[in-house]
Amino acid sequence: MIEFKNLTKVFQDKKREVKALHDVSLQVKEGSIFGVIGYSGAGKSTLVRMANLLEKPTSGQVLFEGKDLIKLSGSQLNDVRQQMGMIFQSFNLLKTGTVYDNIALPLKLTGVPKAEIDKRVAQYIQIVGLQDKLKVYPAQLSGGQKQRVAIARALAHEPKVLLCDEATSALDPDTTEAILELLSKINKELGITILLITHEMNVVQKICHEVAVMEQGEVIEQGSVIDVFSKPQTETAKRFIHSLFNDDIPGDLFRKLKTNGKLVSLSFIGESAGDPALAMVTKKYDVFPSILGGNITDLKERPFGRLIVHLDGSESEAQKAIHYLEESGVIVEAYTKEDPTHGN
Template identity: 60%
Template sequence: MIELKNVSKTFTTGKKKVEALKDVSLKINKGEIYGVIGFSGAGKSTLIRCANLLERPTEGEVCIDGVDLTKLKKSQLRKTRGKIGMIFQHFNLLTTATVYENVARPLKLSKVPKHEIKERVDKYLKIVGLEEKKHVYPAQLSGGQKQRVAIARALAQEPEVLLSDEATSALDPNTTSSILELLLRVNKELGITIFLITHELDVIQRICDRVGVMHHGELVEEGSVIDVFTKPEHPQTRKFVFDEANFQVPDSVKKGLSATGRLVSLTFIGEASNEPFLAAITKKFDVVPSILAGGIDQLKASSVGKLLIHLQGDAAEVERAISYLEAQHVTVEEVAS
């Protein structure tokens, strides 16, 4: 559906050159939600803007349904862009136009017949839950409602692909949750492929099928969300997934830990998160587990439980307990104490 092949982008500011993207390749399948995560300056905004050629790559190919956009003439590119909708962090609504007029404007510019414009605007405002707000102005709307207008505007062009450029980063947690639910419904009910970028791990966890991790202009890791989330390989990915804020052990707690034993993190996937493994190892082995931190994250397709525990006991017994946990498909990772 969407394929970026060896895409690089270099900006020149005076005599200085900045490599925003470095030989990035990725493929997004039809009907999936693919997310790219990265910290500020990683290159993710440039990457998504290359997907519809708002930024033209310095090198590489950008293909939609096998057609390389970089090879198209202006008229052909304009027509192909009709398949690609886009929503932004700051909504980009016309403040002097009503909700109806904001959604209708791109259709008017594309010379869609008047009766069809009305049908589409009404249809997509209903889908985003704003059919009763069509005659009000953006200033009268909340941030979440403004983003829903922006989504309706993109959907009204009936695209095959929806690009989302940090669409929830300006919203509060509750509003973010409702927008993510809307995007999931758009993907499922309308079959629209969604390509999004974000710096929020929760967004990736909740709605994406696959994820790519950007760092200094490079795609350093990608895969299914559950694989990347539970078995991160690149150090940058580990910063997102195992942000030490969750697994930091205060010095006062460290001093209270027994010298005999090991500090480990446990990751449980799906139904395994409901199993009483810690109770089992206390019965099977001469070890005492102490829970220091933990929680359960809900991914799009599954749940992932994480615990930080100290296993107190003889080294051999602790090793046997760890081997038992691994045999039960629990991921065990040593944590420096």
């Protein structure tokens, strides 16, 4: 539905050029929730503003349903923008207007008849669960309620795509969870494609189908959320995934254990997360597993577990145990001190 082809964006900052994006190519499939994650300055917010040409690229193409947006006239581009709702971190609500006014005003400005406006306001305020707040002003709402109003406003134009720029960054964890559930519901029930920008891995974990990892204006890794979580290829992706798990080993313990047996990281996905593979190791081989850290979480409604385990035993028996775990669907990697995602 949305495709970025070889996007580059260069800003002029006084006497020097700042390259915000460099040769970025991504494809957001219709009906999916696509997450773009990166640390501050990675270029992800610049990228999402390219989707509707709020920011124009220095070079490259932005395609929406096969149309090159850069080649469209002003009126044609405005028509496309009506099909893309946008949600911001700061909500961007009109302080002097009620909840009704905030949802209705953009529709009034585009000439939607009053009866249709009332119909849409009632429909989408119900979807976000704020039917009793229509006459309330933003100052009387919580952060989560303000974001729900912003989502209803974005939905009122009945877009095909929602562009979310750090939509949960200003919210507490419980409110973030509720907003993510709402976005997932909108995706499933209304079939709206979502392009979501974030620096929080738990956001990607909860609702995204695919993810791209950005660093210094480039996409350094992309794929299905399951593939990126289970087999991260870059150190940045590993750091993000590590943020979900408590698997640091203190330096003294690491130095003690690495000389005796094997220290490994085990990743379990889907059905393998519930299998007793690790428990069976002690019955099949002369090794004694000790779990040193990690946990199990949900990954797009599938269990995903990560454990740091010490296999106490001979080299040969430990290797047999590792081979058995791999055959059981467990991803096994050596836990090394040099890995920057782990403790020193």
